[in-house]
Amino acid sequence: MADSIEGRVRSGVDAFLRWLPRWQVGTSRARTRVCRQCFGSPIATAAGFDHDVPHAVQHALLSRMQAIIDEAVDDYTARNLPMVARELAKAAEPETGGYKPDEGLALEFQGLEIDPEPEPGQPFLFTLAELAERDRPVAPPAAEPPAPYSEEAKKALRTELELADDHARQVGTSVCLALVEHRRRISDAVDRLVEPQIDELLAELAQALENPRSR
Numbered sequence: 577m578a579d580s581i582e583g584r585v586r587s588g589v590d591a592f593l594r595w596l597p598r599w600q601v602g603t604s605r606a607r608t609r610v611c612r613q614c615f616g617s618p619i620a621t622a623a624g625f626d627h628d629v630p631h632a633v634q635h636a637l638l639s640r641m642q643a644i645i646d647e648a649v650d651d652y653t654a655r656n657l658p659m660v661a662r663e664l665a666k667a668a669e670p671e672t673g674g675y676k677p678d679e680g681l682a683l684e685f686q687g688l689e690i691d692p693e694p695e696p697g698q699p700f701l702f703t704l705a706e707l708a709e710r711d712r713p714v715a716p717p718a719a720e721p722p723a724p725y726s727e728e729a730k731k732a733l734r735t736e737l738e739l740a741d742d743h744a745r746q747v748g749t750s751v752c753l754a755l756v757e758h759r760r761r762i763s764d765a766v767d768r769l770v771e772p773q774i775d776e777l778l779a780e781l782a783q784a785l786e787n788p789r790s791r
Contacts, residue, residue: 588640622752
């Protein structure tokens, strides 16, 4: 697994570094909610990110690394954990039709809010979330509920869930260890492409504060 994870991490970092030159500080919007994927993530630590790296930049890399973990766990589950795989398949049964603005997004946008934060006194005419809810298909009549699990089956399912969690932790650790090897590449790109934009923005803000009447 280690060799495969290292190759996937390398490819993910390569894709991130190809994307980074397109990032512009002016296109990023402030967040009032904590990103569950990025906040306190050990992957961010492994990448060498600190609190000064903009969230959008961190999210773009962390989304790629999380996709590696998810794919590895999905593959392990499909091959080794039939009960968990069956339950996941039930939960993931797709709805037909309907508008789904959060599907098909590039990795750097997955997991982000689909609508910007509203500004006081400036309501939206509509939001993507509202459109998706309005276009949600009518659910079909509920099928007859399946027979409840026996105590033995419940125990087997709990065991499989523990195995899935253990595998996810192992893959996560492997991803972090592999990512550490790319810290220099990531740091150099952030210093070259991100930091100058942040410095320029801070300089503009400082100038505006020193000369408020000039604007």
